[in-house]
Amino acid sequence: MQIALVTAISLHALAGVFWAGTTFTLARSGGADAESLFRPQMGAATLVVLTGVYLWLQLHEGPPSMTEHVLGIGILAALIAAGVQGAIGGRALQSLRNGAASESDARSKVALAQRIAALLLAVTVICMVAARYA
Numbered sequence: 001m002q003i004a005l006v007t008a009i010s011l012h013a014l015a016g017v018f019w020a021g022t023t024f025t026l027a028r029s030g031g032a033d034a035e036s037l038f039r040p041q042m043g044a045a046t047l048v049v050l051t052g053v054y055l056w057l058q059l060h061e062g063p064p065s066m067t068e069h070v071l072g073i074g075i076l077a078a079l080i081a082a083g084v085q086g087a088i089g090g091r092a093l094q095s096l097r098n099g100a101a102s103e104s105d106a107r108s109k110v111a112l113a114q115r116i117a118a119l120l121l122a123v124t125v126i127c128m129v130a131a132r133y134a
């Protein structure tokens with residue numbers, strides 16, 4: 001059994017499910033309790049990207065076929081989602097902590113960031129599971 005690959009794809013899928021799942025939840029809840037989920041979410045996103053790069057290097061080297069193009073679209077959507085969550089959501093939570101923004105302003109920015117990310121990560125999940133059949 002290829003222990004390294006099995007470990008990488010398992011960590012990748014687990015962290016991906018957490019990242020996408022908390023994003024869908026925070027999008028639905030309007031960013032309620034985002035303070036306790038933001039750091040684990042960004043941690044999961046980092047683990048997804050690191051294991052994803054490893055999987056790509058191990059399994060998808062060489063000229064890209066349709067599978068790699070579909071994976072690429074999913075990867076791009078995930079990277080933009082992380083950027084939006086980090087830049088808009090993270091900054092809003094920081095200004096809430098510093099008292100530089102009102103609760104409602106910061107919460108609506110967090111909700112917006114999570115809703116944009118939810119749409120992008122929905123694309124990512126579809127691309128991830130559909131790529132091998134493309």
Ligand code: HEM
Pocket residue numbers: 012013015016017019020048049050051052053055056059060071074075078079121124125128129130132
């Ligand atoms: C929320 C985000 C993500 C989720 C839920 C996710 C989930 C998955 C799942 C379930 C698979 C296995 C598909 C299968 O075997 O049929 C997969 C494969 C893969 N993912 Fe992701 N992924 C995410 C983001 C990313 C990112 C950001 C990267 C790259 C930086 C990436 C790179 C890959 C690669 C290269 C594979 C192919 C592995 C193979 O050929 O078996 N993924 N992903």
